[in-house]
Amino acid sequence: MITNKPTVFSGIQPSGILHVGNYLGALTQWVDLQDQSDCIFCVVDYHAITVRQEPAKLGRQILDTVKIYLASGINPAKSVIFQQSDISAHTELAWILNCIARIADLNKMTQFKEKGASKESVSVGLYDYPVLMAADILLYQTDIVPVGEDQVQHVELARTLAQRFNRDYGQVFKIPQAVIKKQGARIMGLDDPAKKMSKSASSPNNYIALTDAPEAAAKKIMRAVTDSGSEIIYEPKKKPAISNLLVTFSLLNGINIHELETRYRNKGYGEFKKDLAQEVKAFLIEFQLKYNSFSDDEVKRILQDGAAKILPVAEQTLKKVKNKLGILILSS
Ligand code: TYM
Numbered sequence: 001m002i003t004n005k006p007t008v009f010s011g012i013q014p015s016g017i018l019h020v021g022n023y024l025g026a027l028t029q030w031v032d033l034q035d036q037s038d039c040i041f042c043v044v045d046y047h048a049i050t051v052r053q054e055p056a057k058l059g060r061q062i063l064d065t066v067k068i069y070l071a072s073g074i075n076p077a078k079s080v081i082f083q084q085s086d087i088s089a090h091t092e093l094a095w096i097l098n099c100i101a102r103i104a105d106l107n108k109m110t111q112f113k114e115k116g117a118s119k120e121s122v123s124v125g126l127y128d129y130p131v132l133m134a135a136d137i138l139l140y141q142t143d144i145v146p147v148g149e150d151q152v153q154h155v156e157l158a159r160t161l162a163q164r165f166n167r168d169y170g171q172v173f174k175i176p177q178a179v180i181k182k183q184g185a186r187i188m189g190l191d192d193p194a195k196k197m198s199k200s201a202s203s204p205n206n207y208i209a210l211t212d213a214p215e216a217a218a219k220k221i222m223r224a225v226t227d228s229g230s231e232i233i234y235e236p237k238k239k240p241a242i243s244n245l246l247v248t249f250s251l252l253n254g255i256n257i258h259e260l261e262t263r264y265r266n267k268g269y270g271e272f273k274k275d276l277a278q279e280v281k282a283f284l285i286e287f288q289l290k291y292n293s294f295s296d297d298e299v300k301r302i303l304q305d306g307a308a309k310i311l312p313v314a315e316q317t318l319k320k321v322k323n324k325l326g327i328l329i330l331s332s
Pocket of ligand 1: 009011012013021022023024025026044047066132136137143146147148149150151153184185186187188194197198290
């Protein structure tokens with residue numbers, strides 16, 4: 001695994017619904033990085049249980065998340081794919097980093113405030129979740145973390161914790177860098193373009209799930225909120241809904257936004273949405289054909305191979321950390 005290429009690490013929670021926001025904001029970046037970097041892509045199941053998951057469904061969701069990675073174009077011959085809970089160094093390092101992190105650091109995290117605000121009671125795990133994410137990233141001496149915009153603040157925390165540890169105990173960690181896409185880093189909800197597309201939205205009309213029936217997904221586009229006026233132009237401040245649909249259209253079929261603006265000059269929202277609905281439908285049909293072509297056994301093998309391949313890197317970093325802390329290691 002040690003090469004001269006930069007190391008890339010990222011992950012997605014197996015919490016049931018993955019949507020085009022995850023695909024356009026994160027997964028397409030991962031695919032683009034595969035050839036130039038050593039890529040490690042994790043299914044972060046311990047992050048998923050920070051909110052209750054149905055035990056009878058979680059195993060299925062883990063396998064299905066890997067199938068989404070594969071259908072998106074992640075190639076297990078090039079990239080390591082593994083399950084977070086398979087490598088206990090993640091939770092061990094998270095504990096150690098808990099002792100480096102400050103409550104003031106975590107109180108700054110906006111996602112916790114947003115996620116916690118609508119709930120009566122919130123788990124300690126949800127609060128501490130960015131520290132586990134820092135452990136994920138730092139264990140592999142990661143250079144680049146390709147994510148959507150909502151995760152940048154968490155990567156900043158990983159940088160802070162790495163720098164603080166290195167300063168206080170001696171050099172162990174590389175300082176990682178978040179990378180987001182110029183377009184698509186924040187795909188907005190179809191029913192409310194002021195908020196990001198999210199699996200935890202109150203209505204399924206907020207998102208296009210990658211596993212939505214293509215016809216149903218097309219209907220969601222037709223129902224999507226639009227802005228006042230009738231012009232199809234990219235102006236995120238004045239026209240957040242149409243701008244979001246333009247970004248989605250452009251990223252799905254590769255036509256740049258200016259060309260789309262020209263194509264739809266003097267045409268109405270109805271015609272534009274009808275064409276986008278067709279794009280989404282065609283994309284999902286092709287995507288799901290691939291998604292359904294992988295067997296559970298194949299996916300389990302990929303996860304086992306991935307964990308076996310990456311375990312020595314995680315163990316080496318954890319050992320260095322323990323040494324710096326003065327923890328005796330007598331068992332190996
Ligand atoms: P998660 O599972 O919520 O989302 C997975 C990825 O999708 C991106 N994303 C979006 N991008 C654009 N528009 C949207 N509407 C949108 N919604 C989600 C996210 O930014 C993310 O890149 N904490 C992480 C998972 C994680 C992780 C890590 C990521 C755990 N450990 C280490 C990187 C490195 C999360 O909950 O992502």
